[in-house]
Amino acid sequence: MKKLHLGVMALLCLPAFLKAQVTISGEWTRRHDGNIRLFRVEHGRLEEVAASKPGADSAFGFYYRPEREGFYVIGSGNPQTPQDKYTFYFKQNDQLNLKVTDTSYVLTGKNSAENQAVEKWHNTLLPLERKGVYFMQSRSTYADFFPLLEKIHQQAQQTKFASTGNRYFDAEFAKFREMDLFHVTAELLSTPRSAHPSAADYTPYFKSIDVPYYTTDTRLLRYPYGMRMMRTLQLMPARMGKGDVTDYSIEARMKGIVNDTLKGEVVLQQAAGLRTFLGYTDLDKQYGKYLLTRDQAFRAGSIKTELAKKATTAGGPAVNFTYPDVNGKQVSLSDFKGKVVLVDVWATWCGPCKGEIPHLKKLEKEMHGQDVLFLSVSVDEQKDHQKWKDFIASEELGGVQLFASGWSDIAKFYNIKGIPRFMVFDKKGNIVSTDAPRPSNKELKLLLENEAKK
Incomplete structure (x- = not known):
């Protein structure tokens, strides 16, 4: 008989509440980080309840007194990610017996009707989960994922789940299946892939994704990855051509949330x-x-x-830097004392940098007449000096434009390891922020206006 390795935290409540315990016994034969963990669902995310270190025979287990009936997760690794984790349903006095393999899990021995239903659903969704959740192994893209999604969506609609005799579970489980299907889809859309869909590539399933439908109540807060999938849910209308997919403003994100x-x-x-x-x-x-x-x-x-x-x-003195402008004149940060200075560190090869240019131009226009100086410093390499000058001319860039010839002093002084980077200095030449908001965020304008008034 395999020895049951119990979760230490869960054991603390065993003697006084033995009759109300959930008993979990299993084998974990796949990868893990040294512990198998039991998580409860709190506010749409996972919080660890107990940990169990598998023995040499791969056995692990928990005795747990559930604070409430509902969905729980057993797994290993970072609680913020869904890899190597499986969802189950517990109420008082339940037993769960399972074996986790390299690719999934199987129930063994005695198990509740609720968890038998959960296993049936998991097996239905498993082919899609392997492509959506385990993206590093599958290398899947929308091209192979979307057809399978349509097949499993149709299968899910046709699959009947008999009543378990637990009315609360049956109602919650119906909502869970809808969210679970969208969750694996959200993982496909929000994780690194080698190809990405255009608005025309989205298949009929996506027409069923209605933001208000998912947000009229707090069901997302009862789902293990509710907050993880919420941003993808917010962006779905824009992804399908019903809005600006680059608009991350709170107004856009609130749209449809009831x-x-x-x-x-x-x-x-x-x-x-x-x-x-x-x-x-x-x-x-x-x-x-x-x-x-x-x-x-x-x-x-x-x-x-x-x-x-x-x-x-904030408030320490700025570290000065000096670079040539488009005419070769040496210009220093310290030349602009008496004005608020917004420094934009960028390069012509940087896509996100160029994406901020329209917002930067708009901000410069809005701040016209105030004591604010816009200073852009390019970290393009020397070989791209003419390309930089041509870009300034073609894009009609304003402000003061300086050329730093690569990752030189400014990057060392201000620990710049990625661009775009925006920095704000006050009228006395002191630091306001060396990692300021981007122009596309109205927070930057608030900061500049506040400093200009001083």
Whole structure:
């Protein structure tokens, strides 16, 4: 008989609550990071409950008293990713017996009707999961994924799941299957692939993806990867040609979100990308009313605290740099004391840099007449000097244009390892931010206006 290796954290509650335990016993014969973990679903993401180290015989197990009936996840690795993880359903006194193989899992021994239904669904979805979730192994693209998606979507609609006798599970399981199918699809769309679909490539399944349908309630918060798939859900209308796929503004991301708690999650997504305390204050003023739960307030508070720390540590003197302009004249950052200086570090070969140019031009026009100087520093190599000059002329770039001849002093001084990089310096030549928001983010304009008023 194989020895059951129990999750240490779960054992703590065993004596007093033995009758209410979920008992999990299994073998894990595939890769793992040293521990098999039991996760509960909290706010659309995974939180670890207990860990069990498999023995030499690959056995692992847990005794667990569930705080609530619902879906749980067993697996290994980073809780933020779905690889090497499997979803099950637990209520009090359940048993789960399984064996995890190189490619999937099988139930063994005694198991609940709910988990037998979950296994049936998992086997239906498995071919698609291998292409969508395990992208490094499959090398799949939309070209082979979309036809299989249509086949499995049709199969899922035709497959009947008998009542388990648990009305709550049956209702939740129907929603779970819809979200699970979209989840593996979202993984295909949001992970690195060698080819990407155009609006015309999307197949009939995508017409069934309705943002309001998924967001009228909090079902996404009860799904293990609800927050992971939410951004893909938000972008689906634009992907299919019903909006601007490059518009990441909070207004665009809120579109179609019905439930106010889910709107709070959108606010937190937006807040996580902020670079300044001013940006957080502006966001909170407009959308803070949607931070409704204690968990949302806690996460927002953490973001606010970190941004406040950055705001209070700014103010040190800038490290000066000097480069030639388009006419060969040597120009230094220190030449512009008395003005707020926005420095744009970029290159002609950098796609995201060029994507910011229309926004930069618009911002420069909007800031005209204020004490703000726009200074662009190209890190193109010397061999591309003429290409740089031609680009400035053809794109009619404004501001002061300098040529740094590659990753020279400016990159070393300000620890620049990727571009575009935007930096803001105040009128006294002190640092405001060495990693400022991009012009496509209105947060940058707020920052510049605030400094110009000082």
